[in-house]
Amino acid sequence: MRLLIVEDEARLAENIARSLRETAAYAVDVAADGEAGLNAIESNPYDAVILDLMLPKLDGMQVLERVRQSGRRTPILVLTARDDKESVIALLNAGADDYLTKPFDLGELLARAKALVRRGKGQASAALTIDDLQVNTADRTVSRNGRAITLTAMEYRVLEYLAHRPGAVVSKKELLEHLYDYNWEKFSNVIEVYISGLRRKLDDGSSRKLIHTLRNQGYVLRA
Amino acid sequence: MQPNSIQRRLIATVVLSQSLLTAGLVLTGVLYTYWRLLSTLDTSMQARALSLAALVRYNDNATGDVYFDDTMVPPSIDPARPDVFAVWANRSGLLARSDIWPSNVELSPGGDQHWNAKWGHVPYHVLRMSNVPILDRVEGPLSKGPQTLSIIYASPTVRLRQQVRAAGIIIAVASLVLLVLMAKFALRGVGKGLAPLQTLAEQAALVSTQDWELRLPEEVEQIAEIEPVARSMKETLARLQRSFVQQRDFLANAAHELKTPVAVLKSTLQSLLQRPRSSDEYRTGLNQSLEDIERLERLLQWMLRLARAEQWAHGALRRNLELIDLNANCEEAIERVRSLARSRNTQIVLSRNGPLLLRGDPEDLRLVWTNLLENAVRYSPEGSRVEVDLAQDKRDLARLTFKDYGVGIPSEELPHIFERFYRGDPSRTRATGGFGLGLAIAKALVEAYGGTISAESTPGKGTCMTVQLPLDTG
Numbered sequence: 001m002r003l004l005i006v007e008d009e010a011r012l013a014e015n016i017a018r019s020l021r022e023t024a025a026y027a028v029d030v031a032a033d034g035e036a037g038l039n040a041i042e043s044n045p046y047d048a049v050i051l052d053l054m055l056p057k058l059d060g061m062q063v064l065e066r067v068r069q070s071g072r073r074t075p076i077l078v079l080t081a082r083d084d085k086e087s088v089i090a091l092l093n094a095g096a097d098d099y100l101t102k103p104f105d106l107g108e109l110l111a112r113a114k115a116l117v118r119r120g121k122g123q124a125s126a127a128l129t130i131d132d133l134q135v136n137t138a139d140r141t142v143s144r145n146g147r148a149i150t151l152t153a154m155e156y157r158v159l160e161y162l163a164h165r166p167g168a169v170v171s172k173k174e175l176l177e178h179l180y181d182y183n184w185e186k187f188s189n190v191i192e193v194y195i196s197g198l199r200r201k202l203d204d205g206s207s208r209k210l211i212h213t214l215r216n217q218g219y220v221l222r223a
Numbered sequence: 224m225q226p227n228s229i230q231r232r233l234i235a236t237v238v239l240s241q242s243l244l245t246a247g248l249v250l251t252g253v254l255y256t257y258w259r260l261l262s263t264l265d266t267s268m269q270a271r272a273l274s275l276a277a278l279v280r281y282n283d284n285a286t287g288d289v290y291f292d293d294t295m296v297p298p299s300i301d302p303a304r305p306d307v308f309a310v311w312a313n314r315s316g317l318l319a320r321s322d323i324w325p326s327n328v329e330l331s332p333g334g335d336q337h338w339n340a341k342w343g344h345v346p347y348h349v350l351r352m353s354n355v356p357i358l359d360r361v362e363g364p365l366s367k368g369p370q371t372l373s374i375i376y377a378s379p380t381v382r383l384r385q386q387v388r389a390a391g392i393i394i395a396v397a398s399l400v401l402l403v404l405m406a407k408f409a410l411r412g413v414g415k416g417l418a419p420l421q422t423l424a425e426q427a428a429l430v431s432t433q434d435w436e437l438r439l440p441e442e443v444e445q446i447a448e449i450e451p452v453a454r455s456m457k458e459t460l461a462r463l464q465r466s467f468v469q470q471r472d473f474l475a476n477a478a479h480e481l482k483t484p485v486a487v488l489k490s491t492l493q494s495l496l497q498r499p500r501s502s503d504e505y506r507t508g509l510n511q512s513l514e515d516i517e518r519l520e521r522l523l524q525w526m527l528r529l530a531r532a533e534q535w536a537h538g539a540l541r542r543n544l545e546l547i548d549l550n551a552n553c554e555e556a557i558e559r560v561r562s563l564a565r566s567r568n569t570q571i572v573l574s575r576n577g578p579l580l581l582r583g584d585p586e587d588l589r590l591v592w593t594n595l596l597e598n599a600v601r602y603s604p605e606g607s608r609v610e611v612d613l614a615q616d617k618r619d620l621a622r623l624t625f626k627d628y629g630v631g632i633p634s635e636e637l638p639h640i641f642e643r644f645y646r647g648d649p650s651r652t653r654a655t656g657g658f659g660l661g662l663a664i665a666k667a668l669v670e671a672y673g674g675t676i677s678a679e680s681t682p683g684k685g686t687c688m689t690v691q692l693p694l695d696t697g
Contacts, residue, residue: 009483011511015490023497054479079486081479103486106493 001117001161002027002044002178006037006063007052007079016050019106024114025140025153025160027181034058041067041074045177048075048116050109051096053082061094068095075116079104114138121164128163131223133202133210135163142202149201154179158194159202162211162221171218195219229420230413237409238402245398252394257387261348264300264383265337268350271297272376275310279318279372280359287365289357291319304379307347311373312357318372332373339380346384349377419443427456435464476644480522480658488515525660528590529643532667546695547588549579549621550613556592557611564600570608571596579613579621582695583672591668594661595625595688602629602686616691623690631682640678641666665690 003026007013010032017028029044031037034055041049041063049067053060060078067074075097080087083101091099097119098112114126114137126138132145140156142149151159157179162170172191195211203209212220278292289312299306307325310318311332325342330351337350355372422443430437437457444453495508557571564571581588599609609627616622632640639645643663669676674692 009487011515012483012487012490015487015494019490019494019497022494054483081482082475102482103489106490106497 001025001047001157001164002029002181003113003117004029004031004037004040004044004046004049006031006034006040006049006055006060008032008055009052015106016109019110020113024110024137025157026113026117027157027179029181032056034060034063038063038066041072042070044182045174046074047120047178048077048113050077050079050113053078053080053091061091064091064094064096073120075120077109077112077116111138118164123164128166130163130166130210130221131208133163135160144202144206151201152194152197154190155194155197155201158191159198159221162219165221167220167222169214169218169220174218230410230417233413234406234409237413238406241402241405245395245402248398249391249395253387253391256390257383260383260386261380264348264378264380265350267300268306268348268376268378269352271300271306272308272350272352272374273355275308275319275374275376276355276372277358279310279312279357281357281361281365283361285361285363285365287314287367287369289315289318289359289370293319296321300378301382304345304381306379307342307375307377309375312370313373314367314370330375332375340377342377346380347377348380348383349375351375419446419449423449423453423456430460432467435460435467473643477526480644481519484515484519484522488512488519491515522658525658525664529660529664529667532587532590532664532671544582544584547581547583547585549581549588549623549692550575552585552588553592553611553613553623555585556589556596559589559593560596560600563597564609567600567603568606569600569603571600571611572608573611573613575613577615579615580695581621581672581692587668587671591665591690592623592625594665595690598661599625599627599629599686599688602631603627604629615694619694619696621692621694623692625688625690626685627687628685631684631686632678632680633682634680637678637680641676 001024003020005013005016005020005028007016007030013030013032017030020026020028026047029040029046031040035057037049037051037055038058040046051060051063055063058066060080064076064078067076076095078091078096078099079102080091080099081102082088088099097116100109100112118124118126118128118137126136128135128137134141134143136142137160140160142151142156142159158175161175161178175191195213199209199211203211208223210221210223212222214220274297278295279289280292282288282290291310305321305323307321307323309320309330312318325345328342332353333351334353335351337348340347340349351373352375353371353373355374357370357372423439426437426439437453437460439449439453443449491508491512495505500508554573557573560571596609596611603609607628609625612622612624612626614622636645641662642659644659645663666676669690669692672692674690676688676690678686678688680686
């Protein structure tokens with residue numbers, strides 16, 4: 001998953017980004033003002049956006065409105081210092097999916113961000129089940145048929161993305177766009193390494209294969 | 224009704240003036256009636272006196288001697304109270320006297336006159352006539368010549384007085400009835416007339432911090448007496464609303480400004496605790512937290528300064544006033560920003576023109592100059608200069624200008640720079656460490672001393688801040 005944080009307070013943005021990377025294994029981009037944020041949202045398929053309201057150049061409300069006007073359905077969580085009813089109502093009506101008032105709890109922010117991500121993918125539960133495979137996004141544990149499976153951080157990222165969209169064909173390009181933030185170099189052949197790692201850990205010794213490769217199309221996670 | 228009631232006072236005024244009017248009316252009516260009746264009486268008395276004159280006859284001896292024919296004396300005007308009369312002839316003397324003559328009354332002939340008298344407890348109106356010709360005509364000359372008559376005729380005025388009294392009573396009773404009716408109408412009229420005040424009070428009670436508008440029905444608002452009250456109430460409300468909104472905005476802004484550093488601090492500490500970290504990581508995190516707390520502390524100090532400056536501006540707290548020379552005061556402020564200027568290789572040039580004396584708290588004014596100088600230095604490119612000019616504008620006005628050759632302020636931001644927490648482009652100002660309070664504090668302090676502050680700026684060329692302060696000329 002790949003998230004964008006639009007926050008002008010550099011230290012706050014850095015703290016949130018670090019938390020998301022470390023505990024949720026998300027790829028995270030940071031934009032320091034509204035204009036940069038809007039550009040980033042328009043040019044990258046983020047799985048969720050964390051948007052501060054008081055921003056230089058373009059304030060959060062304007063960013064929110066422009067994103068929704070252009071028809072993008074990216075889940076957006078707004079950080080605001082105001083918790084009065086009117087401003088919360090205005091935020092939600094402008095197209096925000098959720099909000100959090102400053103100062104907030106980092107744990108709560110992470111949980112809300114994860115909930116937004118899975119809602120955006122049409123999932124409801126934090127524990128994803130595909131046949132006898134269990135992917136628990138809350139504590140990042142994976143098991144198949146009751147047997148715990150240990151994955152590397154990148155393998156987990158790939159699996160989590162596929163598990164959010166079971167049965168759908170996910171192209172290599174899509175995976176690249178959602179697993180790396182723009183600080184990372186993107187090597188397309190690296191994906192194949194992770195897929196083969198996953199296949200070995202999940203499917204070896206099992207009669208039913210879950211990870212399928214469709215030539216020139218991408219990958220599918222299904223029973 | 225409360226003792227101090229407009230309604231009561233108005234009605235009291237109306238009733239009092241009506242009472243005076245009524246009294247005047249009754250008096251006029253009585254006097255007029257008396258005068259009319261008296262003149263009627265006078266006429267009747269004259270007529271009777273003349274008919275008495277007609278009863279005087281010449282003797283047949285052609286001498287001119289006369290006698291009074293008392294067989295045809297006219298009846299008294301008031302049949303119940305006999306009139307009194309006496310007739311004299313100029314040669315023959317007293318000719319006749321009425322049968323009834325009040326005792327102890329001596330009357331003698333004389334000039335024409337009429338007066339009131341009281342004889343034996345009975346009031347009389349008395350008429351005296353002289354040179355009344357004898358009406359009787361005889362043929363041929365009279366040896367002693369003709370005579371003329373003097374007549375006194377007096378009639379009791381008892382009945383007249385009774386009539387006047389009766390008329391007075393009728394007028395007085397009628398007036399009193401009218402007075403009572405009038406008071407009742409006045410009560411109702413005044414009550415109705417004051418009803419708009421009630422409306423005003425009710426509408427004023429509806430004004431609240433949620434809804435500041437004083438809504439009055441047009442017919443109430445256009446009443447001449449209500450209109451100035453309503454207008455000044457509306458003006459006051461507008462003023463209160465402005466200051467209320469300002470305070471509320473300040474609170475909202477202050478909350479935001481305080482919440483952000485707290486959020487940073489909290490997230491730093493929470494992310495430190497999310498997993499075990501190396502002692503280096505902890506050290507970095509703690510140092511960052513310390514920086515954040517220091518920033519929070521500075522912000523609180525600035526907010527308190529602003530609150531205090533605004534209190535002084537409202538004259539609530541004025542202390543430690545002494546005679547200050549603005550030149551020296553400004554130089555002290557320049558010393559304070561010297562190290563900042565040196566670090567940016569910026570020169571501060573002061574030009575002074577004679578002493579500028581002012582009564583004030585030296586720290587207040589140093590704070591103003593320091594804020595202006597810090598802004599000027601911060602927004603100037605390295606190696607630039609800031610020019611400070613002190614001059615006497617008029618006899619009692621000092622003008623201080625702070626001119627820099629920095630980035631300038633965009634014209635759309637210029638009207639807002641003295642607002643609290645206004646920062647223009649936050650990414651630029653946050654980098655310079657400002658909270659958007661320095662200019663607001665400067666403005667509050669300058670205004671506390673009765674001065675003005677204004678800014679001119681050309682983006683890319685520089686900014687010039689001008690402060691005008693009234694001097695102590697005493």
